[in-house]
Amino acid sequence: TGHGYIGEYYSKFVPSKNIDxxxxxxxxxxxxxLRECPQYEQDRYLLCKVSDTISLATILGSEEGIEALTSFIKKSGAFTRDGAPWKAKGGPTY
Structure with a gap:
């Protein structure tokens, strides 16, 4: 759908936000x-393991690819509001 915390989305739906x-x-x-940003270079290997060219069709076309993309997003913080890596929440506190 193109929704996300990135310039591509903001340019269409939130023009007051920075698109850089x-x-x-x-x-x-x-x-x-996914392919070029130096900010995510260290985590891009997760995607390259399933697609040398980081092809979305290849990545999204297999369970292994979807798992790799999930790992990339969690580890890198890409596409998140604050850009921070995902942290597991602790269990319930009693």
């Missing part, structure tokens, strides 16, 4: 985040 990537790229897109 924190790395300095003028227009932050899904492609830039």
């Amino acid at each position: 990537c924190p790395c300095g790229e003028h227009f932050q897109t899904r492609k830039h985040i």
Whole structure:
């Protein structure tokens, strides 16, 4: 659907928000985040394990690819509001 906390979304639906990537790229897109952004370079290997070219069709076309994308997002914080890696919440407190 294109919804997300990135410049590509903001340019269409929240024009008052900055569309630049924190790395300095003028227009932050899904492609830039997944394939090019130096901010996510250290975690991109998770995607490359299932698709050398980081093809969304390949990644989203298999369970292994979806798991890799989930791991990439959790580890890198890509596509999240604050850009922070995902942290598991503790169990219930009694």
